[in-house]
Amino acid sequence: MSHGAPLPGSYSRASRTRMQFTIAGFLIVALLLSGRLFWLQILDPADNASKVLKTSVQAIPAQRGEILDTRGRVLAHSVERYDIVVDQTRLRKGGEMRTSFERSVPTSDGKTAKETVTVAQASKEIAKILGIQQQQVQRAVTGTRTFAYVFQGATPKQKDEILAVRMPGVYADERDERQYPMGSVGGSIVGYRNQESSLGGVELMEDKTLQGTPGKRAFQIGRDGIRNPYGTSDLQPAVDGKSVKLTIDADLQAYAQQQIADATSKLNGEWGNAMILDIKTGQILASADNVTVDPNDLSRFKGTAGLQPMGFVNSFEPGSTSKIVTFAAALEEGKITPTTPITTPNRYTIDGETFKDYEDHPTWQRTAAGVLARSLNTGTVQVAAKLTPQQEYDWFRKFGVGQTTGTGFPGEQTGIFRTPDKWDPRQRYTISFGQGYTQTAVQTAQIYQTIANGGVRVSPRLIKSTVDADGTETPAPAAPAERVISEKTAAELNRMMENVTVDGSGQTGALKNYRVAVKTGTAESVGSSGTYDAYTISFAGFAPAEDPKYVVVVTIARTQEITSAQTGPVFARIMERALQQRGVSPSTTKPDLYRTFSDKTPNEGSLSH
Structure with a gap:
C-alpha cells in the first residue's frame, strides 16, 4: 500500500459531507420557494394576480348598416380600414433613437432568417405602401410618445404589407370608414359622419338603427404582454346595425338636382329646391337642392351651405302657392263656390289697407276659379274677408302650416305662423296670399x-323600411293619414288648378301628354337689411290631374326674377320624368274647366303670369 493512497473509509466520509451540504442547500431553496409561494398565494393573492395576469377587455365593433335608396342602391356603407399607429418608445434605446433594428425575413427554403434594417429603410418601405413621403413616416415614428398616428385609413392590403415590414412599435387599429358611393346625390339627405359620430341627415336621424350594438371579448394577458392561452375568454357577440332603405329614388334625385341647379344659376337665386312626393303614400322621392354636399369630402363646404337639405330647414314666405288654402277654407265654410262672381279691380281697398295685382288690368268680372287662375290678390283678399281671422288661422293650421310634417328629419323647421291676435290689420289679409308668415318646401x-289625395293628408316620410343583417326587410309604419277637407272640395280645387294650367299663370308648367293641376307663387323676400329686396318664386302642382300620382314643388329663393312662370319649365321637366320613369299612362281625357269670367268674356286659354 503506497503512502499516497487514501486511508480506508476517508472517501465515504468526504462524500457524505458534500452530500449533506447539497441536501441542506436544496432544503433552504425549497423553504424559500415555499415561503414565497405561501406569500403569493395565501397572504397576497390579489397583488400577485395583478402582477402575473391582467384581464383585458376588447371591444368588438358592430358593423354599421347601409343607407339605401328606394330601389336598394347603396347611398352609404362602411368599409374596413386601419389607422397605422406607433409607440415611439419602442424605437428608442438608452434614451436615444435607434437607427436600425433586427427583423425576421422568409428565405427561399421556407425558413426565416434575421436581417438588420435601418429605420430609414423601413420608413421608406412603409411610405411606398401608403403612397406618402418617407419623411412623413420618419417624423411620425420619431419621438417619445407611446401613441402617434403614422397614417389614417389604410386598406386591409396596405395594413398587411405594413405589418410585414416589422418596424418595432408600429401596429394597426381597425375601424370602419363611412363611404358614399353616389357622392352628392342626396348628400344632405343621407347625411355624414366623422370617425366618432353622426353629424346630420339620415345618418343622425337613424343613428340608433344603423349603429347596432358592440360586443365584448375578455381575456387574460401575462406580464410579457402575451395572451394566456389557458386564461378565460368570454365573448359577447356584436349585433350588426340594420340597413335603412329610404323613399328617395336616386335617379329622380340626381335629375332633379341637375334641373334645380341649372335653374337657380340661370335666375341668379340664392338657393333652390325641387321636391317630388308620392301622393298616396307620402313618400318623398326626391328633395333636390341647387347645392348639395358630397359626404365623402366635407372640406369643400364652408358654413352650412349644402350641408342641410333646404326643403326641410329653409323657411320662406311662400306667396301665391298658399292661395289654395284660402280658397279651400272658403269652399269648406260654404262662403264661395268655384263660380262665385268676384269683381276684381287692379287695386282694392279693405279696412283701410290697399292691395294691388302684379300687373295692371281693367276691372274684371271674375269667378272664384278665375281669381285663382290669374292669381289675383285683389280677388283673394275678398275671399279671405268672408272668413273670420280665426277661421283663416284654423284652416291654415289644418293644412300643416306652422308645424313640422312628421318626417323626423333633424333640424326640420316649422316656419313662423302667429296666432290671429298678433296679426296687424294688413297681415290679416296678406296671410291669404302667402305673405306675413313662413313655411318650408316640404310643408x-x-x-x-x-x-291631390281627395282631401286626405298623408304625412311625408323619408324611411321606407329597415333591413336586418340577414336580409329580412321590415316596412316602416304607414304614415299617419287625416282627412282635412271633403272629397267634394278637393275635387273642386283640382278643377280650379287645371284652370291655372290652361287659362292662367301656370301655362309654362303644362305637359303635352298629361293633364296637370298647378299653382304659381311669387313672394317678396326680406334681406339682411330687414327690407324686401328680392323675390321667392314657386311652382307647385300634381299630375295626372284626373288620377293624381305625384306632387312636384319647385322653389327658387331670393332672385330678382319677379314672375314664377320661369319655374314652370323646371316643374314640367321634373314632373314628366317622374311620370314616365314610373310608367304612368298618359291622360286620355280633356280637363273639365270652370268659367274664369262671370260675364260673357271667354276663358283666356293663352295668358301667362
Whole structure:
C-alpha cells in the first residue's frame, strides 16, 4: 500500500459531507420557494394576480348598416380600414433613437432568417405602401410618445404589407370608414359622419338603427404582454346595425338636382329646391337642392351651405302657392263656390289697407276659379274677408302650416305662423296670399298632396323600411293619414288648378301628354337689411290631374326674377320624368274647366303670369 493512497473509509466520509451540504442547500431553496409561494398565494393573492395576469377587455365593433335608396342602391356603407399607429418608445434605446433594428425575413427554403434594417429603410418601405413621403413616416415614428398616428385609413392590403415590414412599435387599429358611393346625390339627405359620430341627415336621424350594438371579448394577458392561452375568454357577440332603405329614388334625385341647379344659376337665386312626393303614400322621392354636399369630402363646404337639405330647414314666405288654402277654407265654410262672381279691380281697398295685382288690368268680372287662375290678390283678399281671422288661422293650421310634417328629419323647421291676435290689420289679409308668415318646401308639398289625395293628408316620410343583417326587410309604419277637407272640395280645387294650367299663370308648367293641376307663387323676400329686396318664386302642382300620382314643388329663393312662370319649365321637366320613369299612362281625357269670367268674356286659354 503506497503512502499516497487514501486511508480506508476517508472517501465515504468526504462524500457524505458534500452530500449533506447539497441536501441542506436544496432544503433552504425549497423553504424559500415555499415561503414565497405561501406569500403569493395565501397572504397576497390579489397583488400577485395583478402582477402575473391582467384581464383585458376588447371591444368588438358592430358593423354599421347601409343607407339605401328606394330601389336598394347603396347611398352609404362602411368599409374596413386601419389607422397605422406607433409607440415611439419602442424605437428608442438608452434614451436615444435607434437607427436600425433586427427583423425576421422568409428565405427561399421556407425558413426565416434575421436581417438588420435601418429605420430609414423601413420608413421608406412603409411610405411606398401608403403612397406618402418617407419623411412623413420618419417624423411620425420619431419621438417619445407611446401613441402617434403614422397614417389614417389604410386598406386591409396596405395594413398587411405594413405589418410585414416589422418596424418595432408600429401596429394597426381597425375601424370602419363611412363611404358614399353616389357622392352628392342626396348628400344632405343621407347625411355624414366623422370617425366618432353622426353629424346630420339620415345618418343622425337613424343613428340608433344603423349603429347596432358592440360586443365584448375578455381575456387574460401575462406580464410579457402575451395572451394566456389557458386564461378565460368570454365573448359577447356584436349585433350588426340594420340597413335603412329610404323613399328617395336616386335617379329622380340626381335629375332633379341637375334641373334645380341649372335653374337657380340661370335666375341668379340664392338657393333652390325641387321636391317630388308620392301622393298616396307620402313618400318623398326626391328633395333636390341647387347645392348639395358630397359626404365623402366635407372640406369643400364652408358654413352650412349644402350641408342641410333646404326643403326641410329653409323657411320662406311662400306667396301665391298658399292661395289654395284660402280658397279651400272658403269652399269648406260654404262662403264661395268655384263660380262665385268676384269683381276684381287692379287695386282694392279693405279696412283701410290697399292691395294691388302684379300687373295692371281693367276691372274684371271674375269667378272664384278665375281669381285663382290669374292669381289675383285683389280677388283673394275678398275671399279671405268672408272668413273670420280665426277661421283663416284654423284652416291654415289644418293644412300643416306652422308645424313640422312628421318626417323626423333633424333640424326640420316649422316656419313662423302667429296666432290671429298678433296679426296687424294688413297681415290679416296678406296671410291669404302667402305673405306675413313662413313655411318650408316640404310643408308646401304636404298641402298639395292633401288636395291631390281627395282631401286626405298623408304625412311625408323619408324611411321606407329597415333591413336586418340577414336580409329580412321590415316596412316602416304607414304614415299617419287625416282627412282635412271633403272629397267634394278637393275635387273642386283640382278643377280650379287645371284652370291655372290652361287659362292662367301656370301655362309654362303644362305637359303635352298629361293633364296637370298647378299653382304659381311669387313672394317678396326680406334681406339682411330687414327690407324686401328680392323675390321667392314657386311652382307647385300634381299630375295626372284626373288620377293624381305625384306632387312636384319647385322653389327658387331670393332672385330678382319677379314672375314664377320661369319655374314652370323646371316643374314640367321634373314632373314628366317622374311620370314616365314610373310608367304612368298618359291622360286620355280633356280637363273639365270652370268659367274664369262671370260675364260673357271667354276663358283666356293663352295668358301667362
